[in-house]
Amino acid sequence: xxxxxxxxxxxxxxxxxxxxxxxxxxxxxxxxxxxxxxxxxxxxxxxxxxxxxxxxxxxxxxxxxxxxxxxxxxxxxxxxxxxxxxxxxxxxxxxxxxxxxxxxxxxxxxxxxxxxxxxxxxxxxxxxxxxxxxxxxxxxxxxxxxxxxxxxxxxxxxxxxxxxxxxxxxxxxxxxxxxxxxxxxxxxxxxxxxxxxxxxxxxxxxxxxxxxxxxxxxxxxxxxxxxxxxxxxxxxxxxxxxx
Amino acid sequence: xxxxxxxxxxxxxxxxxxxxxxxxxxxxxxxxxxxxxxxxxxxxxxxxxxxxxxxxxxxxxxxxxxxxxxxxxxxxxxxxxxxxxxxxxxxxxxxxxxxxxxxxxxxxxxxxxxxxxxxxxxxxxxxxxxxxxxxxxxxxxxxxxxxxxxxxxxxxxxxxxxxxxxxxxxxxxxxxxxxxxxxxxxxxxxxxxxxxxxxxxxxxxxxxxxxxxxxxxxxxxxxxxxxxxxxxxxxxxxxxxxxxxxxxxxxxxxxxxxxxxxxxxxxxxxxxxxxxxxxxxxxxxxxxxxxxx
Numbered sequence: 001x002x003x004x005x006x007x008x009x010x011x012x013x014x015x016x017x018x019x020x021x022x023x024x025x026x027x028x029x030x031x032x033x034x035x036x037x038x039x040x041x042x043x044x045x046x047x048x049x050x051x052x053x054x055x056x057x058x059x060x061x062x063x064x065x066x067x068x069x070x071x072x073x074x075x076x077x078x079x080x081x082x083x084x085x086x087x088x089x090x091x092x093x094x095x096x097x098x099x100x101x102x103x104x105x106x107x108x109x110x111x112x113x114x115x116x117x118x119x120x121x122x123x124x125x126x127x128x129x130x131x132x133x134x135x136x137x138x139x140x141x142x143x144x145x146x147x148x149x150x151x152x153x154x155x156x157x158x159x160x161x162x163x164x165x166x167x168x169x170x171x172x173x174x175x176x177x178x179x180x181x182x183x184x185x186x187x188x189x190x191x192x193x194x195x196x197x198x199x200x201x202x203x204x205x206x207x208x209x210x211x212x213x214x215x216x217x218x219x220x221x222x223x224x225x226x227x228x229x230x231x232x233x234x235x236x237x238x239x240x241x242x243x
Numbered sequence: 244x245x246x247x248x249x250x251x252x253x254x255x256x257x258x259x260x261x262x263x264x265x266x267x268x269x270x271x272x273x274x275x276x277x278x279x280x281x282x283x284x285x286x287x288x289x290x291x292x293x294x295x296x297x298x299x300x301x302x303x304x305x306x307x308x309x310x311x312x313x314x315x316x317x318x319x320x321x322x323x324x325x326x327x328x329x330x331x332x333x334x335x336x337x338x339x340x341x342x343x344x345x346x347x348x349x350x351x352x353x354x355x356x357x358x359x360x361x362x363x364x365x366x367x368x369x370x371x372x373x374x375x376x377x378x379x380x381x382x383x384x385x386x387x388x389x390x391x392x393x394x395x396x397x398x399x400x401x402x403x404x405x406x407x408x409x410x411x412x413x414x415x416x417x418x419x420x421x422x423x424x425x426x427x428x429x430x431x432x433x434x435x436x437x438x439x440x441x442x443x444x445x446x447x448x449x450x451x452x453x454x455x456x457x458x459x460x461x462x463x464x465x466x467x468x469x470x471x472x473x474x475x476x477x478x479x480x481x482x483x484x485x486x487x488x489x490x491x492x493x494x495x496x497x498x499x500x501x502x503x504x505x506x507x508x509x510x511x512x513x514x515x516x517x518x519x520x521x522x523x524x525x526x527x528x529x530x531x532x533x534x535x536x
Contacts, residue, residue, distance in 0.1 A: 076423060081422075084419065104425075
């Protein structure tokens with residue numbers, strides 16, 4: 001299917017320690033797939049494996065293209081946007097410059113639409129319009145998260161990887177942000193992989209979910225199935241508590 | 244008063260060379276986190292190249308684009324072959340590579356061109372121009388104008404060009420930059436190429452006064468490092484202001500402090516820098532962290 005993302009048998013190491021043990025996942029076009037699991041489950045490494053910012057073995061097919069041998073910039077230009085943990089904004093550059101960098105990341109076929117896309121995003125995130133000339137580092141955590149999302153979207157990705165968007169945000173800001181994912185998915189035609197420790201929130205917006213625990217998939221299914229699964233409780237609380 | 248103005252003009256003229264070299268050092272430091280001790284030697288290569296083409300009968304205005312293009316290639320090649328392999332290495336490793344570059348290029352210059360000094364006439368002539376009782380030569384004026392134009396061009400490049408923006412992004416967060424399709428290696432090579440061209444301009448402007456010889460940029464390099472430290476290694480504006488200030492301070496010290504002629508006058512600006520850095524350890528204009536190498 002066009003726009004699908006297929007990951008099979010993904011393995012990763014930090015030094016000699018294997019941290020992903022053959023993780024697989026399929027995301028159909030237009031889906032929001034949540035990766036849930038506690039700290040250290042391998043969610044971030046999994047996303048970084050897809051964007052090729054960590055070395056992995058296994059197979060990653062992005063819309064049928066094998067990206068195993070591509071480097072991170074090439075994968076980005078293929079249409080994989082990645083909002084990393086910690087947002088990854090450029091703190092001394094202005095908000096406007098951060099957004100311009102997002103526009104520069106896009107493929108040639110979207111270049112003519114730069115201005116229109118920026119206007120759309122500034123309507124979605126109006127607070128950014130007020131701070132266009134302010135250094136990104138001067139924004140609050142929630143505003144920086146919006147900036148990171150807007151910057152990634154300006155690259156016109158087909159697949160968006162979002163890593164721990166709630167990190168360091170106030171609960172109300174987090175709620176607003178998560179409600180926005182569904183809108184962004186439909187407005188921008190995205191397939192979203194959402195890695196998040198807060199399982200309750202991410203399962204509310206996701207179509208499907210994958211439970212990761214110590215680098216292994218322990219369960220996957222629809223968001224409702226995962227929410228009700230003992231594997232989800234086990235991943236967070238340990239097997240004994242879940243039982 | 245006239246005498247004072249004359250010294251300030253002379254100081255600004257010399258300071259332009261320091262400022263250009265300091266700007267080149269700052270561009271590389273911001274992009275790659277390395278202090279390029281070889282910046283002066285790279286400028287020396289450019290000055291020798293200009294002299295060689297001049298000796299072959301090339302008109303100066305035809306030779307300069309070739310010299311600057313050659314400097315850019317040299318900068319990019321140095322980054323790719325000698326600096327990139329030690330990217331992310333310890334401070335000591337970076338200092339060692341930078342020092343090896345300084346010595347290596349100096350040795351190469353001696354092998355290629357010998358140690359005999361040569362003279363290189365500036366392209367602006369030697370006509371004396373007067374404003375009231377203050378005199379400035381056409382070479383001083385042309386040299387200063389050239390350096391200022393280059394500095395403005397560098398500023399506009401970083402402010403408005405896509406490549407300049409990508410270079411700034413890489414210098415701040417290379418891990419994030421790759422997620423936006425940017426290749427940090429290419430941006431750093433571009434930074435070295437740009438710095439080499441700016442340094443070459445400094446060598447070209449300095450050559451008519453210093454002569455072309457393997458040591459021609461040693462004092463300017465020392466002053467450029469001092470200028471970058473004064474302004475802040477992370478600040479291009481600071482480097483330029485620091486260079487101009489040191490040029491003026493040195494000229495005034497040599498003229499007005501008894502017994503401080505020649506190289507001894509260099510001690511005054513360094514004394515001022517010491518005091519400034521006591522109060523602002525990162526320099527006058529920098530908000531950045533401490534120097535890595």
